[in-house]
Amino acid sequence: MKTSELINSALDWAVAKCEGKEKNWGKSSDIPYDYFTGHKYSTDWSQGGPIIDRERISVGDQTHIEGQPEHSAWYATNRKGAYGLASTPLIAAMRCYVASKLGEDVSIPEELK
Numbered sequence: 001m002k003t004s005e006l007i008n009s010a011l012d013w014a015v016a017k018c019e020g021k022e023k024n025w026g027k028s029s030d031i032p033y034d035y036f037t038g039h040k041y042s043t044d045w046s047q048g049g050p051i052i053d054r055e056r057i058s059v060g061d062q063t064h065i066e067g068q069p070e071h072s073a074w075y076a077t078n079r080k081g082a083y084g085l086a087s088t089p090l091i092a093a094m095r096c097y098v099a100s101k102l103g104e105d106v107s108i109p110e111e112l113k
């Protein structure tokens with residue numbers, strides 16, 4: 001899956017993989033895939049924020065840039081040249097982080113696609 005398209009549990013799983021925590025994820029037929037860990041890096045600033053600080057990810061608003069899609073109002077970059085675009089700053093930052101660690105394509109478990 002393209003890193004630039006990761007969202008929700010798929011993005012959180014990829015961040016957990018970068019953090020060495022993806023093996024803590026579990027699955028039950030009626031329970032969301034991320035229930036067992038509570039990893040919500042892309043929606044919870046208390047989880048994603050420390051990664052932004054540690055990895056020195058810069059986040060900015062690109063709504064003023066002509067020609068940018070409206071759903072990509074935020075961008076994130078880091079010192080390694082990775083970037084992420086998204087509708088929220090936290091999702092953009094987590095996509096940037098995943099891109100810097102795993103590249104532009106990530107193999108995601110089928111349950112998360």
